[in-house]
Amino acid sequence: xxxxxxAYDDPVRVLDExxxxxxxVPDLDEAELVGIxxxxxxxxHFDERxxxxxxxGRMGTYPPLSGQEGAQVGSATALGETDxxxxxxxxxxxxxxxxxxxxxxxxxxxxHGDGARAxxxxxxxxxxxxxxSQVPHAVGGAWASKLRGDGDVxxxxxxDGATSEGDFHExxxxxxxxxxxxxxxxxxxxxxxSVPRERQTRSATLAQKAEAYGFAGVQVDGMxxxxxxxxxxxxVEKARDPPDGRLRPTLIEAIQYRFGAHTTADDPTVYxxxxxxxxxxxxxxxxxxxxxxxxxxxxxxxxxxxxxxxVERRVADxxxxxxxxxRPEPRxxxxxxYDGLPPELETQYAAVETLREKRGDAAFLGE
Amino acid sequence: xxxxxxxxxVQAVRDGLHTELREDDDVVVMGQDVGRNGGVFRATEGLxxxxxxxxxxxxxxxxxxxxxxxxxxxxxxxxxxxEIQFSGFMYPGYDQIVSHMARFRARSRGRFTLPMTxxxxxxxxxxxxxxxxxxKEAFYAHEAGLKVVIPSTPYDxxxxxxxxxxxxxxxxxxxxxxxxxxxREEVPxxxxxxxxxxxxxxxxxxxxxxxxxxxxxxxxxxxxxTLAEDGIDCEVLDLRTISPLDREAIVDAFEHTGRAAxxxxxxxxxxxxxxxxxxxxxxxxxxxxxxxxxxxGFDVPYPLYALEDYYLPSAKRIEEGIREAxxxxx
Numbered sequence: 027x028x029x030x031x032x033a034y035d036d037p038v039r040v041l042d043e044x045x046x047x048x049x050x051v052p053d054l055d056e057a058e059l060v061g062i063x064x065x066x067x068x069x070x071h072f073d074e075r076x077x078x079x080x081x082x083g084r085m086g087t088y089p090p091l092s093g094q095e096g097a098q099v100g101s102a103t104a105l106g107e108t109d110x111x112x113x114x115x116x117x118x119x120x121x122x123x124x125x126x127x128x129x130x131x132x133x134x135x136x137x138h139g140d141g142a143r144a145x146x147x148x149x150x151x152x153x154x155x156x157x158x159s160q161v162p163h164a165v166g167g168a169w170a171s172k173l174r175g176d177g178d179v180x181x182x183x184x185x186d187g188a189t190s191e192g193d194f195h196e197x198x199x200x201x202x203x204x205x206x207x208x209x210x211x212x213x214x215x216x217x218x219x220s221v222p223r224e225r226q227t228r229s230a231t232l233a234q235k236a237e238a239y240g241f242a243g244v245q246v247d248g249m250x251x252x253x254x255x256x257x258x259x260x261x262v263e264k265a266r267d268p269p270d271g272r273l274r275p276t277l278i279e280a281i282q283y284r285f286g287a288h289t290t291a292d293d294p295t296v297y298x299x300x301x302x303x304x305x306x307x308x309x310x311x312x313x314x315x316x317x318x319x320x321x322x323x324x325x326x327x328x329x330x331x332x333x334x335x336x337v338e339r340r341v342a343d344x345x346x347x348x349x350x351x352x353r354p355e356p357r358x359x360x361x362x363x364y365d366g367l368p369p370e371l372e373t374q375y376a377a378v379e380t381l382r383e384k385r386g387d388a389a390f391l392g393e
Numbered sequence: 394x395x396x397x398x399x400x401x402x403v404q405a406v407r408d409g410l411h412t413e414l415r416e417d418d419d420v421v422v423m424g425q426d427v428g429r430n431g432g433v434f435r436a437t438e439g440l441x442x443x444x445x446x447x448x449x450x451x452x453x454x455x456x457x458x459x460x461x462x463x464x465x466x467x468x469x470x471x472x473x474x475x476e477i478q479f480s481g482f483m484y485p486g487y488d489q490i491v492s493h494m495a496r497f498r499a500r501s502r503g504r505f506t507l508p509m510t511x512x513x514x515x516x517x518x519x520x521x522x523x524x525x526x527x528x529k530e531a532f533y534a535h536e537a538g539l540k541v542v543i544p545s546t547p548y549d550x551x552x553x554x555x556x557x558x559x560x561x562x563x564x565x566x567x568x569x570x571x572x573x574x575x576x577r578e579e580v581p582x583x584x585x586x587x588x589x590x591x592x593x594x595x596x597x598x599x600x601x602x603x604x605x606x607x608x609x610x611x612x613x614x615x616x617x618x619t620l621a622e623d624g625i626d627c628e629v630l631d632l633r634t635i636s637p638l639d640r641e642a643i644v645d646a647f648e649h650t651g652r653a654a655x656x657x658x659x660x661x662x663x664x665x666x667x668x669x670x671x672x673x674x675x676x677x678x679x680x681x682x683x684x685x686x687x688x689x690g691f692d693v694p695y696p697l698y699a700l701e702d703y704y705l706p707s708a709k710r711i712e713e714g715i716r717e718a719x720x721x722x723x
Contacts, residue, residue: 137698187454220430
């Protein structure tokens with residue numbers, strides 16, 4: 027029986043909150059399981075350090091992801107090497123799995139344009155800040171893959187709030203009509219800033235919205251990385267090679283919670299109770315998988331300590347790399363708007379340099 | 394003389410909304426996070442508690458529906474005040490703005506009018522993430538049927554917001570978030586309006602007329618003071634409304650200076666400075682003694698914040714630009 031043949035409000039689960047097996051454990055070897063654990067620890071540690079950097083004035087506004095590592099890492103691990111992810115602004119945990127160097131994410135939130143530039147071999151679309159605006163891109167990318175016979179699948183990440191936007195619905199409709207190899211991965215973290223999930227839609231689930239577009243929708247415990255892996259892997263496989271009578275696209279609703287604020291500019295204590303946060307903290311994906319891996323004899327204190335130091339070193343190196351990057355030169359303002367600088371932009375840039383020569387950088391920086 | 398309170402610009406927004414909600418039951422505030430959260434900039438703080446969730450409405454995350462539903466409400470005679478959280482997120486609602494909000498009156502040959510005020514924080518300089526810093530006011534000024542208001546002081550903010558909400562036609566009300574909390578001013582507690590379409594002379598002078606609005610008003614005045622020490626006397630006009638422009642005030646200021654500069658943080662090409670320059674050409678050509686300087690953002694996507702200081706006109710850049718206009722000799 028397919029993982030998609032279930033009620034919309036019956037989330038796929040593999041581990042319960044205590045790490046006890048309650049479903050079908052996906053076929054992953056030890057290295058892969060440890061990889062999921064390590065990548066979740068990386069995302070969590072990165073997140074804690076990033077919030078701290080922002081608090082110290084070393085970085086601008088930053089959107090925390092703690093609590094959402096299971097959904098991000100579990101899903102991104104299920105992709106093939108040449109598949110793509112199309113993220114919103116909170117999916118750096120997934121992007122790291124795909125090979126994005128963490129210093130890129132730091133640079134981006136430190137206000138450097140180069141932070142938005144992923145290496146050529148990392149199949150990640152640029153971060154999309156306007157809500158749901160990236161969802162049609164994931165359909166278009168997948169459509170191109172289908173037309174060209176590339177066989178690549180596009181996984182699009184977005185939040186619960188995004189399902190209220192027209193772009194989400196239009197994109198799902200196109201995906202159904204053109205049967206594109208797209209996986210719509212909804213990180214339902216319960217809150218769109220201060221607006222709760224129940225306020226976004228009267229639908230009992232977000233997963234059921236897929237029905238209106240004619241393809242499969244499924245809920246998964248988004249704080250259970252193994253369940254997320256299992257569902258995403260099935261959705262990716264169906265996208266690449268759909269069985270008779272099934273469409274390629276899938277809408278996955280991954281139920282989860284952001285432990286922290288929407289961004290560092292937000293104060294969630296204004297709109298949600300501590301009790302609610304505590305309830306969800308008990309579902310934390312990291313101790314859950316850790317318990318399971320210890321029970322299976324795959325992890326022990328020594329291995330965990332080794333992973334911790336590896337993760338800490340990677341994040342420390344990323345911070346050092348990002349903070350040692352010099353402020354971009356003003357010319358970077360004008361580059362990449364077009365293929366080369368048109369004459370008017372050369373003129374505008376020349377005016378910047380003339381003023382710099384005359385009055386120094388202080389003329390711009392107010393120093 | 395009524396009592397006053399010492400308010401910041403964003404507090405004046407909140408005070409203006411509070412006053413209009415109290416004065417007119419048809420006023421409804423709606424948008425993302427405007428209710429329980431009190432707005433991401435606190436512009437609606439406490440309004441939900443006082444007026445309830447039917448009048449201060451947390452909506453789903455959908456700009457097109459926020460604007461489009463406000464159109465429908467306004468057509469029925471209500472006075473909705475939708476908020477878009479940042480002007481950079483206006484675009485999903487842009488179709489509603491240009492296809493309907495701007496032309497409902499014209500398309501219904503006057504049967505329907507839309508007494509709605511669409512508010513949004515706009516502009517740069519606060520180290521914000523991508524899409525949170527743009528100045529796209531020219532889009533709206535270009536659209537017939539809309540009025541576009543941009544205050545630069547707390548007093549004007551409350552008065553212009555009241556005038557906008559009470560106006561029979563739709564208004565785009567852009568709030569310069571860089572100066573949301575930059576300074577305070579005495580603001581009357583009582584309701585009052587500041588008329589839409591009238592510029593304010595912030596500094597008098599005979600050498601160069603400088604036209605600006607929003608957050609650029611303060612660095613422009615700073616530049617004017619520096620230039621005064623060198624004997625260049627600027628007249629600084631804060632436009633306050635960019636559609637309709639106060640043509641009379643603009644032309645008057647130019648006629649007694651013969652030289653002009655326009656300052657805005659929006660990109661240069663097809664910006665408000667181009668429109669103002671054209672007005673001066675049309676109406677006061679023979680007074681002109683020097684090329685009109687445009688001191689603006691550049692024709693590039695707004696940068697991430699590490700470079701935003703190079704993008705935004707600074708007091709020194711404004712000073713140098715005005716100096717060009719002042720010192721030009723044919």
